[in-house]
Amino acid sequence: MDLVSRLVQLLGPERVSTVESVLDSHGRDEGYPESRRPLVVVFAENVEHVQATLAAAREHRTPVIPYGAGSSLEGALVPLGPAVSLDLSRMDRVLEVRPEDFLATVEPGVTHGALNRAVRHHGLFFPVDPGADASLGGMAATNASGTTTVRYGGMRHNVLALQVVLADGQVLELGRPVRKTSSGYDLKDLFIGSEGTLGVITRLTVRLHPLPAHVHAARAFFPSVEAASEAAYEIMATGLPVARLELVDDLSMRVVNAFLDRRDPEQPALFLEFHSSTEAALRAETEAVLDVCRAHGAGLVQAAQTPEERSALWEARHKVYWAATHAYPGRAFLTTDVAVPLSKLPKLVAFAHRLLQETGLVGGIVGHVGDGNFHVFVATPPDQYPRAEEYSERLVRRALEVGGTATGEHGVGLRKRKFLAEEHGPALPWMRRIKALLDPDGLLNPGKGPA
Numbered sequence: 505m506d507l508v509s510r511l512v513q514l515l516g517p518e519r520v521s522t523v524e525s526v527l528d529s530h531g532r533d534e535g536y537p538e539s540r541r542p543l544v545v546v547f548a549e550n551v552e553h554v555q556a557t558l559a560a561a562r563e564h565r566t567p568v569i570p571y572g573a574g575s576s577l578e579g580a581l582v583p584l585g586p587a588v589s590l591d592l593s594r595m596d597r598v599l600e601v602r603p604e605d606f607l608a609t610v611e612p613g614v615t616h617g618a619l620n621r622a623v624r625h626h627g628l629f630f631p632v633d634p635g636a637d638a639s640l641g642g643m644a645a646t647n648a649s650g651t652t653t654v655r656y657g658g659m660r661h662n663v664l665a666l667q668v669v670l671a672d673g674q675v676l677e678l679g680r681p682v683r684k685t686s687s688g689y690d691l692k693d694l695f696i697g698s699e700g701t702l703g704v705i706t707r708l709t710v711r712l713h714p715l716p717a718h719v720h721a722a723r724a725f726f727p728s729v730e731a732a733s734e735a736a737y738e739i740m741a742t743g744l745p746v747a748r749l750e751l752v753d754d755l756s757m758r759v760v761n762a763f764l765d766r767r768d769p770e771q772p773a774l775f776l777e778f779h780s781s782t783e784a785a786l787r788a789e790t791e792a793v794l795d796v797c798r799a800h801g802a803g804l805v806q807a808a809q810t811p812e813e814r815s816a817l818w819e820a821r822h823k824v825y826w827a828a829t830h831a832y833p834g835r836a837f838l839t840t841d842v843a844v845p846l847s848k849l850p851k852l853v854a855f856a857h858r859l860l861q862e863t864g865l866v867g868g869i870v871g872h873v874g875d876g877n878f879h880v881f882v883a884t885p886p887d888q889y890p891r892a893e894e895y896s897e898r899l900v901r902r903a904l905e906v907g908g909t910a911t912g913e914h915g916v917g918l919r920k921r922k923f924l925a926e927e928h929g930p931a932l933p934w935m936r937r938i939k940a941l942l943d944p945d946g947l948l949n950p951g952k953g954p955a
């Protein structure tokens with residue numbers, strides 16, 4: 505019996521698709537230029553469906569690629585040959601909320617937006633907020649982070665326990681619903697950031713945080729991206745408790761103005777947010793941070809007073825990528841992602857900016873600069889895409905030279921594999937041994953990340 509018939513036999517026809525548009529949407533992501541259709545897409549609704557899919561794939565020696573919301577950027581979902589795409593989006597139940605313990609247990613297809621809607625009435629929120637409405641399973645698999653990571657941490661910090669299904673069908677429970685543990689090797693963290701290469705995440709227990717009683721947001725506009733990055737570094741160095749600290753460069757401000765029909769200054773800006781339990785503390789902290797900005801040349805500082813003004817401010821930050829694709833229709837986009845030790849951030853941002861000017865490429869810089877992490881999106885005519893690849897490579901090499909990483913949060917996928925040996929040295933073969941131990945037949949998302 506062929507693989508598709510076997511999957512239909514095990515899972516039922518309503519969970520197995522070979523419809524062309526479904527195959528197309530599962531053989532690509534939001535940032536990698538190449539795509540390839542998987543053989544078949546399976547929509548799992550429970551752990552048994554995941555096990556059955558893996559059993560059929562083992563029988564037919566065909567790789568399986570877990571699929572969350574498809575918003576990743578580095579080619580991690582693109583099959584290298586015949587493969588099953590295992591879509592987890594129907595596993596979308598919030599299984600339990602324990603407000604007294606600040607915890608929720610969810611299936612992997614729950615998105616961060618859906619989780620936040622489910623817990624808000626308890627006065628709680630889940631902080632990790634990548635710009636796309638990604639699934640919690642995909643976010644764990646890429647070790648995602650976002651605008652509030654500077655205060656609340658990324659996925660590693662906020663995932664306490666995982667259920668995973670290994671390639672041989674075994675189900676493991678990793679981690680405990682506790683804030684800390686010294687018990688044994690941390691296998692839970694091994695699966696976070698593993699990009700579907702070690703196992704399929706079928707349940708997550710995550711930390712929730714009390715919604716802050718008082719929130720202020722502000723923007724400061726600078727004469728250059730260098731000045732804005734230096735201010736960001738000094739804000740971090742003074743230990744001021746920012747909840748969000750985001751860089752948006754002038755080109756990004758310009759495309760967002762056009763996209764949202766706004767008239768904001770088209771200058772490099774820091775977008776800031778502050779959370780506190782008292783209004784007085786909040787005012788003092790906000791003023792101290794804005795003073796740092798002024799000392800670095802920020803001429804205009806705007807506070808967002810009301811919740812509406814605050815959401816308008818963050819809408820601008822979150823829509824940069826879509827605004828850019830709108831401003832440059834027909835162009836191919838590459839979004840690269842690096843993170844460096846904090847003290848190196850201003851110089852690396854300056855390097856990224858200079859490189860855009862020297863190469864004459866159209867691109868914008870945005871970033872979670874409080875974490876030393878930023879992105880450059882480059883928009884080229886499709887036939888000039890190799891120039892964007894070259895730009896990304898030069899930026900990554902410079903980040904590695906100063907002690908940084910080839911990817912702060914987007915993952916390795918296919919695009920960043922070439923930097924792994926340089927970044928990890930003799931640790932890379934050990935990563936491959938771990939892969940071989942957990943997945944000896946190379947069934948799970950082969951050829952991605954270090955696998």
Ligand SMILES: Cc1cc2nc3c(=O)[nH]c(=O)nc-3n(C[C@H](O)[C@H](O)[C@H](O)COP(=O)(O)OP(=O)(O)OC[C@H]3O[C@@H](n4cnc5c(N)ncnc54)[C@H](O)[C@@H]3O)c2cc1C
Nearest residue numbers: 572573574575576580635638639641642643645649700705
């Ligand atoms: C506009 C935009 C803004 C973005 N901003 C950010 C940002 O601020 N921060 C950030 O970190 N990322 C960001 N991203 C990238 C993307 O949203 C993240 O990488 C996200 O974590 C991917 O989640 P997903 O559910 O879409 O996963 P997918 O893209 O479906 O999959 C990503 C990887 O995870 C694996 N995977 C998916 N589900 C599972 C599972 N249940 N078990 C095991 N493996 C699984 C896949 O095999 C693949 O390797 C952005 C993307 C876009 C388009």
